[in-house]
Structures are given as C-alpha cells and as structure tokens.
Amino acid sequence: MQLGMIGLGRMGGNMVERLLRGKHTCVVHDRSADAVAKSVEKGATGAGTLDEFVSKLKTPRAVWLMVPAGVVDATLADLVPKLAPDDIVIDGGNSYYVDDIRRAKELKTKGLHYLDVGTSGGVFGLDRGYCMMIGGDTDAVRRLDPIFATLAPGFETAPRTEGKTGDPSPAERGYLHCGPAGAGHFVKMVHNGIEYGMMAAYAEGLAVLKNANIGSQKQTHDAETTPLRNPEHYQYTIDVPAVAEVWRRGSVVASWLLDLTAHALSENPELSDFAGRVSDSGEGRWTVQAAVDAGVPAHVLTAALYERFSSRGEAGYADKLLSAMRSEFGGHKEKPAGK
Amino acid sequence: MQLGMIGLGRMGGNMVERLLRGKHTCVVHDRSADAVAKSVEKGATGAGTLDEFVSKLKTPRAVWLMVPAGVVDATLADLVPKLAPDDIVIDGGNSYYVDDIRRAKELKTKGLHYLDVGTSGGVFGLDRGYCMMIGGDTDAVRRLDPIFATLAPGFETAPRTEGKTGDPSPAERGYLHCGPAGAGHFVKMVHNGIEYGMMAAYAEGLAVLKNANIGSQKQTHDAETTPLRNPEHYQYTIDVPAVAEVWRRGSVVASWLLDLTAHALSENPELSDFAGRVSDSGEGRWTVQAAVDAGVPAHVLTAALYERFSSRGEAGYADKLLSAMRSEFGGHKEKPAGK
C-alpha cells in the first residue's frame, strides 16, 4: 500500500527502504533535500514541500512521522490543516504517551486518526525489521496492517514459543496493538526502561570482572581507606571481551544487547573511544514516573537511570555535601584524585 | 575421550547424555542407584561405589563433580585419596570461587589438577549446550578440550560477531579458559549477578505495564495517601503476555530470558502458580561482595538481590520500624491490608 513518510533520518530513511523492498510505495518528505533524494534513489516518490507531499498521497492518506519528539507538535500544526477526514497520522518517534492522548483527541475532532507507534530496532532495523508497539483506534491499526507486517521482523526471526499453535499472531510477527491512544508509546517507554536496566546489569557486572585484579594493585593504607582484606582473592586478569563473547552461546544472559556489547568490546577492548558520559532520552525518566504513580517498586530501572545522571557529573553537589559533612564531624580531608 | 561424572541430577545427567551423544565414554556415579541406571541406559558405564568408579577410569583420570556446592568438600575428601598424580578433578557446580582457590592448592600438593567450571544453560543445556567458564591450569584445561567442545553449544549457535575472522576461538564455541583457579566460578558468579539484574529489569518493567490501569481502579483518598493526579493517563489494560512475545522479535530487549518469560506468561498469564517468594542462590550475594571489595558501584545488581530478599518477607522488621516511627511523629496509624 501507499505510505507517506515525513522525516528521513537514521530511522525514517531505513523504514522507507524496508517498505520499498516489501513492494509498498512511499511518498517522502524531509527538511533536507539530500535525504529526500537518497530515498528517491531507492524508489520513493519525493516531495519538496508539505503541500506537494500531501497532494501526492491518495486518500484516505497514511502519513508516518519519524521526527524528533520535540518537533512532532510543530509538524502536526503544519500538516493537519492539509489533511482530510479519515486520514491517518502515525507518530513513530519517541513521544511521551501523554502527548499521544492529547493529540489523538485533538485530531479526532477533525475526523483524523492518530496512531502512536513505539519502534525498536535501531540502526539494524532495515535488515532485522522493527519491533512495533502500537496505540490507537482498532480500525486505523487494521488499515495499516500491511505496513506493520512489512516493517516488522516477521514470524521466522525467532523460534516459536512452545505451546503456541495456529496462525502466528501479529505479536509473533513483531508488532502489537497495545491499546487506545498512547498505549504504544507507553509500552515502548517501559521497553526502554527495561533496556536501561539490562544495560546497567551488563555494565556493572563486566566492571566487576574488569576489576577482578584489584588485589594485585597497589593498595592505599590510611585512616580513610580500609585495606582489601583478601587481596589474594582478586588476582584475576579477566579478558572481558572474551567473556562477553562466550556468554553469547548457551548462557542465561545471552541477548541481543550482549551481542552488541561483544562487538563493541571486540573492536576496542578498552573502550577508549568513550568518555562514559551516558545520555538518557526520556523514556527512562517517564518509566520511573509511571512506576511511582502506579506505586510499583522499580529499584533497578531507577538505579539504571540515576547511574546515567551520575555518569554526567550530576551528583557533584551532593558529593561535595558529603565531603563537607565528613570534614565537619571528623576533620576528614578529601583525598586527591588517583585514589 | 573418557570422563567420570559424579552427580547425576538435572545437570549432571544431561551432561553425560550430551557427552555420550558426542561419542565420548562416561563412567558415572551417584548416591541414587536409579540415577546411575538411567545414565547406563543411555550408554554410560555405571559404578555403584566410589572405588568402582575410580577403578573404571583410565589414568590419568578426569573426574567431573556435578554435586551441590555444599557437598563438594565432602566428596573430595572421599575421592582424592583414591586418585593418582596427574588426575584432573573438575568442579562443575556452583562453588564459591574462594573455595576453588583453596582446593586447587590442596590438590596440587598431591599432584592433582583442579578445574572450576561455571556452567550455564539450565535444563535446556542437553540440547542447546552449556556455556562454560573455566578456571585452572592451562595444561589440564587443554587436556579436557574435547569434553568442553562437546558440552558447549558450538560456533554455529550464534551469528559470528562482525569483524571476527579465522578459526573460531573456544569463546566463540561457548567455553572460555578465564584464568587460574577460581577464575571460572568468578566469571560464573558475575554472570549470575547480571542474570539477577536482567531478570529484575524485566520483572519491574512488566509490573509497570500490568499496573497501567491503575487510574481506572478505585482510589483511596485519605490523609495517608496522595491521590493519583492524572488517572486518565493510567487507563490501559495491557496484554502483558503479548508484550513479552512481541519484544522477542526485533527489539533491543530481546534475549533468551525474555523467551522464557514469554513462555511462562503464555502458559499462565496471571502466574497464579507462583507466590512470588524468590530464592537467591549464592552467586548474587558473592557478586555484591566482590563489587564492594573492588569498590565498583553495582546499584542494579544489588537492588536485584535485595528485591529477592524482600520477596521472602525479609524486610519485615525494617518495615515495622518505619511504621513505628510514623506513629511516633505523626500519630499515623497503619492502614490495613488491601490498601
């Protein structure tokens, strides 16, 4: 079927290409003429302006936005007046689900359908397919089924869950209608929250392995530091990249994130390309907010988020306060950097 | 080659079977005659006593212990006097790596080799193979290579990490010599620590999804509870089993643990077979101890461990203290169960 795509960045461009491979037709628009040209080369129909874009789409239209969350509302403000009743707008980016609820309500007053589609897959999605979590009206979701089916990884990309029989469900093909407006981004939000937790679990664990030789290092002995009691228990020089690799096969912690970790470590065992300032991008924060609202303890997801804050130096004032208190009650001086 | 196996439980029995399938010969012993008989049926040579077991093994022997961590020392006490110099003893269970260091030293005085092999794979290992993390002398590890190669999942069980070329390393086949005595169980220990963290990440996230309908539930309004400010944001009834299924394909959180979770939820969406009393089995605790010794922050791995403690009611006294304090300063009465 025909889909209009606005936003041809890393994600949007690849999605168009995957749809074209799947024999769909795509009308594309982007602020960057280069990006449009690149998609046109792959077989898409380019549109230099929003008007042109809308006019090239057959009604009822399906317009997929793949733009930064911060510009969705501005894009909608331009786009919506040009659309006609029964058109569908899909937000495939990383919007906060609360915005989806509002937007769906607004668009409904104009007879438009709004779908929120949380999309996971990253730069690998072109070939592996995208996992999609969808929120919105059932009818609109159904109309777009051919698009979702093509973008999704497909049934055969994972062994079937034991006990399941019959025709594969959409979930078994990699996309799921999660509920009404916002439900798609809600599920995607939690997905990313879990992602933060898993990433932190690997990072912490591998950091323990990296430091398994701490007993062989010069120990500081002073009133401020307790000596390691059993240095003979920490004499291992672990080949962390090899460990990440070995866990990929047969272990309980095997995962796609581990595959990526093994690759990164194989390319650069010391990770010297990175300073360790870890960004967080909204979903992790919103997951914490949802956990707090729902009264669900989420120690791990929250700690993973806070570790990212700390990696960027955001704990600095609190740390100074701790040093100040120690100085007050014990006359403890801070030790200089380098332990 | 020939291997002796002591302990034919869930793990040991399956490992023998996998070795037999791989054309190795196995001499087996277990406290339970039934367990021995079962292995004999599959082609192993049974031994009713330890003496018989040892006598049936050609020297230099290789004896694999697959017994509970708590009885390894007792088993060694019986076994070691019957062995001869250059024999190898392998502890494939869940020993604390510190015990490995001690045992390796003791056995060395008798000319014996001691290998510690952390083994991951669970009940699926028979068919999927076992991921093995190995500690001990290089020579002994090399001698057992045919055994490890057969028990391991094998190179083809995961796509090769991009950039790797040439003959697959042992790590790429699913086993790794991690270092001297204890290194295998050290890496396995951290592996399980990570496993705890990942499991908690999934559990917390899915619990948030399960509670996404909290806004539609009767809210308590009293001085002790703040009302949910935006109940309209929590009106989703998420099909948690379907979410676990959809994430298996193309998402960043895909993993073997997720496959298992999807299966468990598909069998019993409400998990009514479980009370939620989660055991912890040593490695999670030791990982925390190692992180503390090494001075590596491990918020996530530790929180995951503590959540298991809490699931078994171990926070009870602390909780009572909190209620007591609230009663003291504010005259707050506890609210009865059922919110």
Place this chain on the structure above:
Amino acid sequence: MQLGMIGLGRMGGNMVERLLRGKHTCVVHDRSADAVAKSVEKGATGAGTLDEFVSKLKTPRAVWLMVPAGVVDATLADLVPKLAPDDIVIDGGNSYYVDDIRRAKELKTKGLHYLDVGTSGGVFGLDRGYCMMIGGDTDAVRRLDPIFATLAPGFETAPRTEGKTGDPSPAERGYLHCGPAGAGHFVKMVHNGIEYGMMAAYAEGLAVLKNANIGSQKQTHDAETTPLRNPEHYQYTIDVPAVAEVWRRGSVVASWLLDLTAHALSENPELSDFAGRVSDSGEGRWTVQAAVDAGVPAHVLTAALYERFSSRGEAGYADKLLSAMRSEFGGHKEKPAGK
C-alpha cells in the same frame, strides 16, 4: 494579631492553641462542631459557617487552611468569593507545590495573596513549635511574621550555628521564606523525601542488628540456598532498643527521629503493634519526580520510597515473574514460606 484557621484536626487544632498561648486571637472553623468547641474552650472564637467565619475576621484577613491536600481546592472554591482584596490565604497542609503555583495565580487575579507553608513538627508541634517553609509574595509573608514567629520553635531551641552573629534570622528561629509561590511546599516536599531516606537508613541498619544472630539459627541447606559461610560471625543477640537509646548521646547518628525510634522500641521492643505496611503520602513521590526532572541522582530517597511500596505488597507481580523465570530456566521450584 488575628488569624482565621479552617481545619482543626491534629495539626490545625494544636496550631491554634499555640497561637493563643502566644497572645494572638484566632477565629476558627471546622466541619466538626466538636472540634470548633474544643478550640473555643482554649480561647478561640468559633464560627459555625464559612460566612460567619469570614465576617468575624478583620480586613485585610489572614485565613490559614489546615485541611487535607485533597480538599484545598474545594475549600478555596467556597472561601474565595467571600474574601476581599488584600486578604491572605495560607495553605499550611501538604499540597503539591505545582498546585500552589496555579492557585497563587488564580487568587492574584482577585487581588488575594496566597502563601504556601510547608509545616513540619507533627503531634509534638504544640510544645516544640513548627518548622515552617514558606512560599509566596514577600509582602504577605512579612505581614504574617508575628504568626510565623509564634508558631516556630524559636531561636533558643537549638544551639546557634558556630560563626553566626547578630540578630537571629527567621531561619534561626524556625521559619524561612523560601521563594515565590510553591517554594514553601517544594522545600517541604524535599524535606519529607529526606525524612523517608533517614527513616529507611535507621530501619535497615537496625534490622541488620536484629539479625546479627542469624548464625545461631537453623540454616537451610539445599540447592536453592547458599549456606552462611561464617555462622560464628553472626552469633550476637543485640538489644536493639538499648542501641537506639545509646546512639542518642554523642553519636553521629543522633537525631530527633532516633529519639522517636528509641521511644517506640522502649515501649514495644518487638514492635508487635505493627504489621509493617508503610504508607507514603505524596511528598516522597514528588521528590523523586523532581529529582528525575532535574537530572539529580537520588538513589537513596527513591529506594526509601520503593521500600514503602514493597512493604505493602506492591512488588508481588514482579516477584511472581522472577519465580516464573527461575522455574523456566532451571526448573527451580519456589520454596514455601518460613524459608
């Protein structure tokens, strides 16, 4: 000066009494005639209706609301139309500061002043005084200074901070104008967040002491549980109430919360009056939200909040998921209650 008080519960009634002791005059109103009568007995002027209440106050009026956060807006809806320009309304309860921002703006359109006053002190405030954190216009704050000065504990209730000289500041007497609308409740919110953290620190630590005899208890030995390696290190039967008492004098952890803890433990060493279902009342949650918004890591404050959730059984679904996963990969059965 004259103050009107609406809401004569535990807090409001005591505040009126403290003001009367301080030679202020109070007009009081409450849904409960009994509560009004009780304040009248102490010297207040009672008002059966809101109209009567307003009419008995000299303009410009100062009306203090000491009602549950959930009914502040309803109370304002009734009250505000009866007020006159330049009157001051004070919300002394536990409102979310975001509501204060909105209310101050609304009341300003009517020429009214709105102050938000976070009030700490609990049931002891009558005699100890109340610590007050105040938000709103400087002029209105200044006008109420005599009220604040009387309600506050006063300069002499703590030794002066070394280095401070001259006339004691309001902060040194126990009240502080923290900033514009909402600032008072913002600071009070964080105050309570800290309170959660401190309470949890005591509770966790004392629980460790309570369990210092774990080595003398029957240990379970099975594949699911690692035995305690050094039971001889955990043979202490600590007198927890005595510990709380001894720390009150000269130790670094001395505090008012500890005083209360010592009292609770002295009354009932086993805390058998409590089930350990710990409520949380809004501020703890909002503090986490603020920390997340501000990008400030708040591991401790958040963990303290989540521990309260867990104490009420809110981790149940997540715990079941963990048990389900363990059953999947390892065939682990849950252990029955009672360890």
Place this chain on the structure above:
Amino acid sequence: MQLGMIGLGRMGGNMVERLLRGKHTCVVHDRSADAVAKSVEKGATGAGTLDEFVSKLKTPRAVWLMVPAGVVDATLADLVPKLAPDDIVIDGGNSYYVDDIRRAKELKTKGLHYLDVGTSGGVFGLDRGYCMMIGGDTDAVRRLDPIFATLAPGFETAPRTEGKTGDPSPAERGYLHCGPAGAGHFVKMVHNGIEYGMMAAYAEGLAVLKNANIGSQKQTHDAETTPLRNPEHYQYTIDVPAVAEVWRRGSVVASWLLDLTAHALSENPELSDFAGRVSDSGEGRWTVQAAVDAGVPAHVLTAALYERFSSRGEAGYADKLLSAMRSEFGGHKEKPAGK
C-alpha cells in the same frame, strides 16, 4: 582509675584529655614524641617506649589502643608479650568485628581480656563526650565502667526517653555493653552504615533543592535529551544554607548531622573547598556484607556506599560500556562535557 592510652591522634589525644578532666590518671604512648609531650602537658604521664609504658601501669592494667585499624595487630604483637594475666586491652578504633573475635580468642589463651569499643563522636568528643558501643567479657567491661562513664556524654545530654524511670542505664549515659567479643564494633559498623545513609539522604535532597532552578536554565534540545516538560515548575533559587538552618528547629529531619551541614554551608555556601571525592572507610562496606549475609534488604545503606564509589570515578568502565552499547544499537554519539 588509671588507663594506658596508645595512640594520641585526633581521637586518642582528646580522649586522654577528657579522662584527665574527669580526674582519671593516664599513661600515654605514641610514635610521635610531640604527641606524647602534648598529653603530658595536660597532665598525663608520658612513656617514650612500650616497655616504659607497660611498667608505669599498675596491674591489672587497662590499655586502650586508639590506632589505625591497619596497625592494631602489629601493636598487639609488640604489646601482648609485655602484659600479665588479667590485664585488659581495649581496641577503641575502627576494627572489623571479625578481627575482634579472633583477637579476643588469642588474648584469652594468655589470660588477657580484650574489649572492642566502637567510638562515635569525632572531633567534638572532647567536649560532647563519646558514644561507646562495647564488646567483650562482662567482667572486664564492668572493671572499666568508670572510664566509660567519663568518656561518655552523660545522661543529661539528651532529654530522657518518655516512660523511662529509675537510675539511668549506661545506654542512657552514652555507652552500652552490646555483647561478646566483636559486638561493639559490629554495632559501630552498622552505626556508620546508617550514617552513610543519612548523609546521602541529606545530600541528595539538598541537591534537588540546589537544582530547583533547572527550568530557568538553557535547555538542550536534541534527539539525545528529552526537554523538561514544565520548566515553569523549576524556577526556584533556593537558599540551601538557610534551608539547612531552618530545618534544625522543629522539623522531623533535625539531627546533629544536619547541624554540621548547616555549619558547613554557612561557612561556604557553594562548598567550593570540596571536589566531591568522598572516601569510605570500611564500616559502610562491612555493613553491606552483613546485610547480604543476613539476607536483610539494605537498599539505602548500599546505595549510599555506591554513591561514594561513584563520586571517586569508580563507575567509569561501566559508564563507557553503556556509551558503547548505545553507540552500537542506535549510533548514538556521546555528548561532550557541559551537557
């Protein structure tokens, strides 16, 4: 009575002075002749060598060690051969309680008594007195009662806990016999663990206040960062030193640590003397170990410890791993410092 003190640092020197003020007699020894001279000036009897020190003490002797935990064993090795049966050795430093258990056993074979005394009070102890947690034989504890009574703050330094009557117990005077060997340092260990938690609670909370103006700061808007949704809610410039001061009177979070915090902030509101590299000194780590061994969830105490690790940059490798993973799956580049 007469006490011998070895170690005249910040703690030991002050304790001698407090004992002298209390009309006890002290024989003192230190590696530093200056330190000895200083105590002699206050009225102590100096001893240049250990032999001299021992000979100047009347039998049965009482020798208090106030030396770094790392040199206690070496000091004992020198000292013990010079002592006679029934002498008492007191370790007043920060030893690990497990060492106490061992030492008490060793000294017992020689007829010596060993007491472990956890001592809190810091540099203020000279005037405020020391809170002491004592482990060891009842007889030896009893013999030293006059010393403990003088070093302790005394009954009148805190209001009596309501409901207590009769002669004040030692706990009410500031010292407590906690149990057999090690019990004193065990309780002190947990005391410090709680201290870490409380300090972190204040630090995190005040850091949130410090950042209450985040809405007025330039926000980064890019795909990597979610914009603050309600910048108008974070427009407060909070006077953090004044807040610390106001909480000292009448609030639930009042404590001695808060007094110290208020002082530090009053001296240097921006804490510019500190870099925020926070040391940890053993007890915090051991408390976590005890919590893990006892199966008691200690989220707060552990998070507080890990925050100190992080403050010293110990999370660096883990953080790099997170950045590496993000780069792998999303092509995310790290953002440079300065947000």
